[in-house]
Amino acid sequence: MPIGDCMTEAERYKITSNDYTDILAEGFERINGMFNSKDYTVNRINNDYAVYHPPASELTIDSTQKFGYQYIPKCYGLMNLSSNEVSGITRVRMDPSLELRGQGVLLGFIDTGIDYTNPIFRYADNTSRIAYIWDQSIESGKYQEDFYFGTEYSQWDINTALIAEDPYRVVPSRDENGHGTALAGIAAGGEDLSAFFSGVAPDAEIVVVKLKEAKQNIKDFFCIPPNVPCYQENDIMFGIQYLINVADKLERPIAICIGIGSSQGAHEGEGVFCNFLNDIGRIAGKSIVVAGGNEGNTNHxxxxxxxxxxxxxxxxxxxxxxxxxxxxxxxxxxxxxxxxxxxxxxxxxxxxxxxxxxxxxxxxxxxxxxxxxxxxxxxxxxxxxxxxxxxxxxxxxxxxxxxxxxxxxxxxxxxxxxxxxxxxxxxxxxINGNMDTTLSIPANAINTIAIANYNHQNQSLYYYSGRGFTKNGGLKPDVAAPGVNITAPSLSGGFYSSTGSSESTAHATGAIALLLEWGIIRGNSTKLNNILIRRIVINGARRSPTVSYPDQGWGFGTIDIYRAIRRYYEDD
The missing domain is CATH 2.60.120.1290 (Jelly Rolls)
Structure with missing residues (x-):
C-alpha cells in the first residue's frame, strides 16, 4: 500500500463522518484506482485487512458492480441457573481436580457496551474486573493505537470512575441498550447469592468493545430502516482485532463473544469477514464464539x-x-x-x-x-x-x-x-419459507464455534434458533447451548429473564473461557486454538438417542464442558 494513502491524525474524521463511506479491502492493492476522487485514505485493521474511506459520493447505486459485493461492509444487528448445571459448568467448578472459574482468561464482548458500574463486574474489594473498554462511539483523541477512532478506557480509568461521585464524568461510556451488559453478565458476571445468580466464568477479566452505529450512507445503500441498532462489518473487525491486541499485550488467552449477526451473504462461510475470523481461529489462545441467530422460523x-x-x-x-x-x-x-x-x-x-x-x-x-x-x-x-x-x-x-x-x-x-x-x-x-440454512453470518465460518439455542428446562430446540447447514453443506452449527429464560443483569441493577441466540452464545463463550483456563493457563493443552477447541467441544457434546447427528438444528449436540475435558483425557 502506498504510504501516502495511510490514515493520519488529520484524516481520522473520515472514519465517523457520514460525508465519507467505507470499503473493505484484502491485500490493499485491489481497490486502488477504483475511486473517482483522490480524497480517500486507508485505515489498517491488521497486516492483511484494511478499510478505505472515500467520499460518500463514491457509494453510488451501482457500487456492487463497481467494487464487488464482498467489499461493501454488511450490516449486522442484535440477536436477541440451572443452565450452568446442564452445560457441565457446576461440575468443572466443584470438581477438586479442576475448580475452573475463568481465572487468568479474558472474555471479550463486541456489542452495545457494558454497565461498568454494576457490582457483578467487580472484585470483592470493589475494583473492576473490566480490563479495558474501547468505546467506538466516543471521539476524544484517546483512541486505540493505530485505529484512529473511538476512546479507550483502562482498568485504572474505570476504577477511578467507580470511586467518583459521578462515574460517568470520568468514564462516559454507557450501554443504552442493555444487550451488551446482559451478555457480559451471562458469561462473566460475578456471584450474587441473594439473586441466585452467577455468570459462567465469574473470575475471568472482561474486555469490551462498544460498537459505533453504522454510517447512514451504508444503511441507506442496504435499505436498513431507521431507529434500529445496526453495525458495520468493518467496525466489528476492528473490534475483534482490538481484543486480540489486548490479549497479546496482557499475554492472556481470550474467548470472544459475537452476539450479533446478519443474513447478508452467500451463507457458505466465505467473504472478507469470514476469512478474517478463520485466520484468527488458527491462533493459539484465541477463540471466537458466534451466535447462530434467531431466523429459523421467521420465513425469511x-x-x-x-x-x-x-x-x-x-x-x-x-x-x-x-x-x-x-x-x-x-x-x-x-x-x-x-x-x-x-x-x-x-x-x-x-x-x-x-x-x-x-x-x-x-x-x-x-x-x-x-x-x-x-x-x-x-x-x-x-x-x-x-x-x-x-x-x-x-x-x-x-x-x-x-x-x-x-x-x-x-x-x-x-x-x-x-x-x-x-x-x-x-x-x-x-409465503412458503424454508427454515433450514438460516444460520446468521458469520456463524458459517468454519473456524468459529457456531452456537444454536435450546431450552435446557425441557430439552427442546428454541423455535427461532438458526439452522444449518451452510449453503455448500458445511457442518454448522457446532453445538447448542442454553439460551431460553436465562437470568441476565439489567440496566436497572437487577436481573431479568432473557431469551435468544445471543444469550446462548454468551453462555457458551463463558464455557470456552473455562476450557482456555484448563488448557492454556494450567498447561494441559497449550496449543488450544479454535480448530482444536471445536473438536474438543464437539467430542464432549451430549447427544440424544432420538437425533441423528450432525443435525441442522442441534449441530453435534448440547455443550457439556466437563464432559469435553474428561473425554479429552480418554482420547489422549
Missing amino acids: HYYGEINPSVGFDVVSLNVGENESGFTMELWGFAPNIVAVEVYAPDGGLVARVSGIFLQRSTQIVNHRGTAIFIDNQFSEERTGNQLIMFRFKKPFSGVWRFVVSGSGDLLLRYHIWLPISNFLTANTYF
Whole structure:
C-alpha cells in the first residue's frame, strides 16, 4: 500500500463522518484506482485487512458492480441457573481436580457496551474486573493505537470512575441498550447469592468493545430502516482485532463473544469477514464464539428447485404495510444461471432479470412509488455463484411474485434470503419459507464455534434458533447451548429473564473461557486454538438417542464442558 494513502491524525474524521463511506479491502492493492476522487485514505485493521474511506459520493447505486459485493461492509444487528448445571459448568467448578472459574482468561464482548458500574463486574474489594473498554462511539483523541477512532478506557480509568461521585464524568461510556451488559453478565458476571445468580466464568477479566452505529450512507445503500441498532462489518473487525491486541499485550488467552449477526451473504462461510475470523481461529489462545441467530422460523429464507421438465418456480413474498425498505439476495449454484421476472401485488410485470445477457450496471425499476435496484452477477467473485440482489425502497404492501427460471439439463437450485428480523416488519416474509440454512453470518465460518439455542428446562430446540447447514453443506452449527429464560443483569441493577441466540452464545463463550483456563493457563493443552477447541467441544457434546447427528438444528449436540475435558483425557 502506498504510504501516502495511510490514515493520519488529520484524516481520522473520515472514519465517523457520514460525508465519507467505507470499503473493505484484502491485500490493499485491489481497490486502488477504483475511486473517482483522490480524497480517500486507508485505515489498517491488521497486516492483511484494511478499510478505505472515500467520499460518500463514491457509494453510488451501482457500487456492487463497481467494487464487488464482498467489499461493501454488511450490516449486522442484535440477536436477541440451572443452565450452568446442564452445560457441565457446576461440575468443572466443584470438581477438586479442576475448580475452573475463568481465572487468568479474558472474555471479550463486541456489542452495545457494558454497565461498568454494576457490582457483578467487580472484585470483592470493589475494583473492576473490566480490563479495558474501547468505546467506538466516543471521539476524544484517546483512541486505540493505530485505529484512529473511538476512546479507550483502562482498568485504572474505570476504577477511578467507580470511586467518583459521578462515574460517568470520568468514564462516559454507557450501554443504552442493555444487550451488551446482559451478555457480559451471562458469561462473566460475578456471584450474587441473594439473586441466585452467577455468570459462567465469574473470575475471568472482561474486555469490551462498544460498537459505533453504522454510517447512514451504508444503511441507506442496504435499505436498513431507521431507529434500529445496526453495525458495520468493518467496525466489528476492528473490534475483534482490538481484543486480540489486548490479549497479546496482557499475554492472556481470550474467548470472544459475537452476539450479533446478519443474513447478508452467500451463507457458505466465505467473504472478507469470514476469512478474517478463520485466520484468527488458527491462533493459539484465541477463540471466537458466534451466535447462530434467531431466523429459523421467521420465513425469511426460501429454497427453490426447478426441475428441467417444469422449467420455472414461483416465489411469493408478502410485504407488510409501512415497510420502509429492505434488501433481498438470491444466490444460485454454479454452473447454472437463473432468470427472474418480478410481478408487483397489482399483477403488473415490473422487471425482468436476464439469465443470458451479462449485466454491467444496476437495473433501476420504479413502479407506483416503489423503487427497486437490481444487481445481477453471474459469477460473484468470492463464491463463483450467481448473485441477484434486489434493493427495495418504499415497497407497497401485498404479495410480490418472483418467477424464477433457468436453462440447461441440470436440476436448478437456489436460495433467497431476506434481512434479519430486526431489520424488517413482522409482516414481511416468504409465503412458503424454508427454515433450514438460516444460520446468521458469520456463524458459517468454519473456524468459529457456531452456537444454536435450546431450552435446557425441557430439552427442546428454541423455535427461532438458526439452522444449518451452510449453503455448500458445511457442518454448522457446532453445538447448542442454553439460551431460553436465562437470568441476565439489567440496566436497572437487577436481573431479568432473557431469551435468544445471543444469550446462548454468551453462555457458551463463558464455557470456552473455562476450557482456555484448563488448557492454556494450567498447561494441559497449550496449543488450544479454535480448530482444536471445536473438536474438543464437539467430542464432549451430549447427544440424544432420538437425533441423528450432525443435525441442522442441534449441530453435534448440547455443550457439556466437563464432559469435553474428561473425554479429552480418554482420547489422549
